[in-house]
Amino acid sequence: xxxxxxxxxxxxxxxxxxxxxxxxxxxxxxxxxxxxxxxxxxxxxxxxxxxxxxxxxxxxxxxxxxxxxxxxxxxxxxxxxxxxxxxxxxxxxxxxxxxxxxxxxxxxxxxxxx
Amino acid sequence: xxxxxxxxxxxxxxxxxxxxxxxxxxxxxxxxxxxxxxxxxxxxxxxxxxxxxxxxxxxxxxxxxxxxxxxxxxxxxxxxxxxxxxxxxxxxxxxxxxxxxxxxxxxxxxxxxxxx
Numbered sequence: 001x002x003x004x005x006x007x008x009x010x011x012x013x014x015x016x017x018x019x020x021x022x023x024x025x026x027x028x029x030x031x032x033x034x035x036x037x038x039x040x041x042x043x044x045x046x047x048x049x050x051x052x053x054x055x056x057x058x059x060x061x062x063x064x065x066x067x068x069x070x071x072x073x074x075x076x077x078x079x080x081x082x083x084x085x086x087x088x089x090x091x092x093x094x095x096x097x098x099x100x101x102x103x104x105x106x107x108x109x110x111x112x113x114x
Numbered sequence: 115x116x117x118x119x120x121x122x123x124x125x126x127x128x129x130x131x132x133x134x135x136x137x138x139x140x141x142x143x144x145x146x147x148x149x150x151x152x153x154x155x156x157x158x159x160x161x162x163x164x165x166x167x168x169x170x171x172x173x174x175x176x177x178x179x180x181x182x183x184x185x186x187x188x189x190x191x192x193x194x195x196x197x198x199x200x201x202x203x204x205x206x207x208x209x210x211x212x213x214x215x216x217x218x219x220x221x222x223x224x225x226x227x228x229x230x
Contacts, residue, residue: 004156032217043118043205043221044157090156094217101170102147102207102219104156 004093006105013081014113021076021108023091032094033074034102035065039087047089050074061085086112116140118222120206126228132194135225139187139208145169146183147219148191149205157205163189164211196229203227 005024013019025031032051036044048059055067065076074091091105119138127133139146144165149157160179161171165186174181178197183189193200203226207219 006156034218036221041223041226043223044207046218046220049218101159101162102217103159104149106156107154 004091004103004105006089006091006108008108009106010109010111012111012113015083016080019076019078019081019085019110021089021091021110023074023076023105024072025074025091025093026072027093030069033065033067034092034094035059035063035074035076036090036092036104037061037087038090038107044090047076081110081112083112083114086110118206118208118220120204120222120225122225123223124226124228126230127196129198129229130195132192133196133227134193135191135204135206135227137189137191137206137222139189139206140220142210143208143220144186144211145209145217145219146189147207147209148181148189149207151203151205151224153202160191193227196227198229201227201229 003026007022034049035047037047038044047063048057048065050057050067058064063078067074088107088109090107093103121136146163148160150160151157160174161181162169163183166183181191203224205221205224207221209219
């Protein structure tokens with residue numbers, strides 16, 4: 001069975017500082033990988049996705065993520081955080097075949113200090 | 115392009131009552147998902163439809179939860195009878211299909227259920 005781990009439940013960063021949110025998955029083959037953001041009372045918005053090819057993917061709102069096969073990781077980064085980035089971030093994984101089931105990690109809540 | 119529509123946005127019921135949620139996916143999306151998101155946790159898949167057939171319902175508590183997707187478009191999720199632990203946000207999502215790049219899922223805003 002596949003699983004997704006987000007080791008950090010809460011992270012606080014200062015506005016303007018850099019950010020890295022960690023995501024690890026357990027699955028034998030290369031899965032499809034996603035990062036979603038959820039603001040309070042809202043649904044999930046896709047930030048970026050990785051299917052194949054270049055392991056560094058760019059997303060919306062200045063976010064990027066890097067797929068590292070050797071570490072089974074897909075960490076999300078942003079060079080300079082804005083106060084509006086405060087939200088919950090979810091990493092998700094789909095097996096790369098027809099039997100897709102989108103499996104989510106537990107989420108990381110990001111707080112931004114002024 | 116219209117997104118995934120869900121209703122109602124909020125619902126408060128007493129335990130042992132029944133409740134139903136409705137979802138209208140993005141037009142043309144063959145795959146529809148219902149997720150349960152308990153406060154402080156990531157979404158958990160309850161059921162996945164491909165057109166009007168069930169692909170995966172292994173995590174659906176079938177003694178009290180049921181879901182259908184008539185005509186392969188809209189879907190309803192029902193809970194009967196509700197328990198306190200069913201308090202959660204119920205998210206509906208849809209995607210073009212299964213496999214490959216069609217797996218990108220688009221989410222509705224969810225229905226927040228409170229069972230008292």
